[in-house]
Amino acid sequence: xxxxxxxxxxxxxxxxSLELQKPIINLTKINENDLFFSVHETLTxxxxxxxxxxxxxxxxxxxxxxxxxxxxLRSLLAKxxxxxxxxxxxxxxxxxxxxxxxxxxxxxxxxxxESNQVTIDKDEEQEVGDDAEIYHGNIFAGKESDLExxxxxxxxxxxxxxxxx
Numbered sequence: 466x467x468x469x470x471x472x473x474x475x476x477x478x479x480x481x482s483l484e485l486q487k488p489i490i491n492l493t494k495i496n497e498n499d500l501f502f503s504v505h506e507t508l509t510x511x512x513x514x515x516x517x518x519x520x521x522x523x524x525x526x527x528x529x530x531x532x533x534x535x536x537x538l539r540s541l542l543a544k545x546x547x548x549x550x551x552x553x554x555x556x557x558x559x560x561x562x563x564x565x566x567x568x569x570x571x572x573x574x575x576x577x578x579e580s581n582q583v584t585i586d587k588d589e590e591q592e593v594g595d596d597a598e599i600y601h602g603n604i605f606a607g608k609e610s611d612l613e614x615x616x617x618x619x620x621x622x623x624x625x626x627x628x629x630x
Contacts (some may be wrong), residue, residue: 466495469503471522477549478504485545493534498575521550529559
């Protein structure tokens with residue numbers, strides 16, 4: 466099952482996926498490895514005006530055998546999103562089993578988790594703070610002739626534009 470959400474912030478959807486993972490699995494009895502949430506960083510417009518968080522579109526792609534859960538899924542999502550949006554629009558896409566396929570590479574974990582995610586040691590991070598050193602020198606040292614050429618070429622372009630106009 467793939468739940469795509471349009472018109473909401475990615476952090477809201479990340480929290481929503483955490484909150485709804487188990488209730489959706491309990492409701493539909495699907496394998497927990499078959500449930501995905503996606504958020505699209507898009508803007509929704511109507512009449513030239515941004516509608517994000519006013520209108521939220523939810524597209525649920527699921528096996529056709531789960532069609533009996535459409536109303537329960539709508540209700541579950543509507544309740545979870547009541548504090549994040551005004552209007553909800555649902556689209557259900559029912560899949561035939563012969564139209565889906567997954568290729569799983571056995572050399573890698575199926576999912577990224579807290580135990581296997583890449584972390585960056587604090588020592589390797591460049592921290593910016595009160596004790597960070599600020600460079601006070603001339604960052605263009607040795608590039609004066611290149612800068613002068615740029616200034617001259619810009620002045621030449623401006624002169625040419627004035628003559629054309």
